[in-house]
Amino acid sequence: MGRPTMEDVARRAGVSRALVSLVMRNSPQVSPGRREAVLQAAAELGYAPHAMARSLASHTSTVLGVLVSDLHNAFFAEVVDGLDAAARAAGFELVFNTGCRDAAREQKAVASLLSFRPAGVALLGPVVPAATIATAAATCPVVLVARTVRSTAVDLVNDDGRTGSALAVDHLAALGHTAIAHFDGGAGSQAAPRRRGYQEAMSRHGLEALVVPSEYTDTAGARSTRELLAARPAPTAIVAANDYNAVGVIAALEEAGLRVPEDVSVVGYDNTGLAAMHHVGLTTVHQPAVDMGRLAAEALIARVRGGGSPVHRLLQPSLVVRSTTAPPRACGFTASTAR
Structure with missing residues (x-):
C-alpha cells in the first residue's frame, strides 16, 4: 500500500477532500466534531501532509528556514x-541548513x-557578508541570533x-589574577564585542x-595555547573564546604539565552542557540560549504575521563559577611583562 493521500483520509472520515484540506490548514471554519473525525482518520491511516505542499497550494508558508553556523x-x-x-507552538515547522562557519x-x-x-x-551565528543578509531580508523576514x-x-x-567578557575579567581580578x-x-x-569587553575590563x-x-x-x-606557551611564560588566567575553545585550552595546558586551576585558571563562554559536565566543571559566562531561540522565533513569526517593525533584543549574560578558576599561585608572567 502506498503513502496515504488526502483522498484516503476524506473517504475514511466520510467528508469531502476540501474539508480535509481545511482541517490540515487549521482553518477555524471547521466544526470541532468534523475536525476530530478528520484527525482521527488521518492518525489511523498514518497520513502526514507535506508542509511545503500545503504552503505552495495555499500561498501561505508555514515553514521557517534555519541556518546553523556550527553544528558542533x-x-x-x-x-x-x-x-x-516556539515555532511549533505557533503552527510553524523548521527546515535546516548549515555552512560550517564558511562564508561561501x-x-x-x-x-x-x-x-x-x-x-x-x-x-x-552566520559569517556571511551583511549584503547576503540584506538580500535575504528583501525576500522574507529575517532574524539574526x-x-x-x-x-x-x-x-x-x-x-x-x-558585559559577558567583563564579568569573566572581574571574577579573575577579584581572585587576585x-x-x-x-x-x-x-x-x-x-x-568583537567579547574582545572589546575584555580590553575595557582589563583597562578598568x-x-x-x-x-x-x-x-x-x-x-x-x-x-593557540601551544603557540602562547612557546612564546612566553603562561598567564595565570585565560578567558577563552567559548566553551569549546576552553576545552582545547585546558587540554594543551595539561599537555604542557600545567594544572587547571592550580597553575592557570580558565573561563569559557556560553555555558553549554559540556561546561556543566562534572569532569569538566568549567567556569563560564552563561548565554540564555533557549530564551534567545524562543525570542528569535517570536520576533520572526510576529513579522510574518504583519507584526510591525523589527526588534533588537540584547540579553544580559551571567557568570557561572565552577572548578576551573581559583586564586593564582606565585608563578607565570605578570602584567608588567605582558606585551
Missing part, C-alpha cells in the same frame, strides 16, 4: 531548542533555504558580549591586555 557547537543546539518549541558555503545554504519559499529565515548588522530590516537577538589573557574568536560572530582594573588570536573550536584553543 552545543550553544546553537540549545538555541534551536527554544526556536523549535553559508551563502549557498541561505540561497537553498530561500528556494523553499519559507515564511521567514533565522540565521544562527548571535550576530549584529546595521539594518532596520532585520530582527536581532544577542547577548551582551561586552593580574596576568589574564583573552583567546579571541577571530572572524566568528560576537568575537589597571591591567595590560593580551589578546591571543584563536577561533571558536577546541582545536584552535589547543593550538
Whole structure:
C-alpha cells in the first residue's frame, strides 16, 4: 500500500477532500466534531501532509528556514531548542541548513533555504557578508541570533558580549589574577564585542591586555595555547573564546604539565552542557540560549504575521563559577611583562 493521500483520509472520515484540506490548514471554519473525525482518520491511516505542499497550494508558508553556523557547537543546539518549541507552538515547522562557519558555503545554504519559499529565515551565528543578509531580508523576514548588522530590516537577538567578557575579567581580578589573557574568536560572530569587553575590563582594573588570536573550536584553543606557551611564560588566567575553545585550552595546558586551576585558571563562554559536565566543571559566562531561540522565533513569526517593525533584543549574560578558576599561585608572567 502506498503513502496515504488526502483522498484516503476524506473517504475514511466520510467528508469531502476540501474539508480535509481545511482541517490540515487549521482553518477555524471547521466544526470541532468534523475536525476530530478528520484527525482521527488521518492518525489511523498514518497520513502526514507535506508542509511545503500545503504552503505552495495555499500561498501561505508555514515553514521557517534555519541556518546553523556550527553544528558542533552545543550553544546553537540549545538555541534551536527554544526556536523549535516556539515555532511549533505557533503552527510553524523548521527546515535546516548549515555552512560550517564558511562564508561561501553559508551563502549557498541561505540561497537553498530561500528556494523553499519559507515564511521567514533565522540565521544562527552566520559569517556571511551583511549584503547576503540584506538580500535575504528583501525576500522574507529575517532574524539574526548571535550576530549584529546595521539594518532596520532585520530582527536581532544577542547577548551582551561586552558585559559577558567583563564579568569573566572581574571574577579573575577579584581572585587576585593580574596576568589574564583573552583567546579571541577571530572572524566568528560576537568575537568583537567579547574582545572589546575584555580590553575595557582589563583597562578598568589597571591591567595590560593580551589578546591571543584563536577561533571558536577546541582545536584552535589547543593550538593557540601551544603557540602562547612557546612564546612566553603562561598567564595565570585565560578567558577563552567559548566553551569549546576552553576545552582545547585546558587540554594543551595539561599537555604542557600545567594544572587547571592550580597553575592557570580558565573561563569559557556560553555555558553549554559540556561546561556543566562534572569532569569538566568549567567556569563560564552563561548565554540564555533557549530564551534567545524562543525570542528569535517570536520576533520572526510576529513579522510574518504583519507584526510591525523589527526588534533588537540584547540579553544580559551571567557568570557561572565552577572548578576551573581559583586564586593564582606565585608563578607565570605578570602584567608588567605582558606585551
